[in-house]
Amino acid sequence: SQQGEEDPQALSIQEGENATMNCSYKTSINNLQWYRQNSGRGLVHLILIRSNEREKHSGRLRVTLDTSKKSSSLLITASRAADTASYFCATPRGGDTDKLIFGTGTRLQVFP
């Protein structure tokens, strides 16, 4: 079963625009991760945010976490065509940090 759900399911933007995708989850967590998956490839870890953090940055990525709403957002600023991929949030199930459960994903298309 999927723990998280991303919103929107698909997003199309032009290069240079910002892309925001959201993740909602069901149970209490101690951390949340975001991964990227290019077409036909495996997933690549982007960023991890812990439950005591509200915001985290990594290059053009900004992640927020609201544990009261059980939601997270991933913002990609100044998007590039190379950012075209699917993005997944992932949370540990049942407090087991090694049991990572993935959401349904947001498919991002960035047009040059």
Next chain:
Amino acid sequence: EAGVVQSPRYKIIEKKQPVAFWCNPISGHNTLYWYRQNLGQGPELLIRYENEEAVDDSQLPKDRFSAERLKGVDSTLKIQPAELGDSAVYLCASSTGTGDEKLFFGSGTQLSVL
């Protein structure tokens, strides 16, 4: 440093045939995962190994799926017999298992059952 290696990259079989997937994790990674990803969905955990021990196989359909991780390094996932609904991408991932929760994924095996 080599990443997680999976083979084959693609596999096409007829239903009721057996199939096997192989994974070589990153050297030194104690934890190994097998995920299944259906088209348009996120990966779903099938089994997790800590060294050679399967510590979570609750999502593995044991009537037809089996897995092993001999000597706590390479792993093999087998389906026998395969069904049409098994068509998916099978992903292997590994992590250090030392509290660093980040997973490293292989490129996956895309299985088509005809």
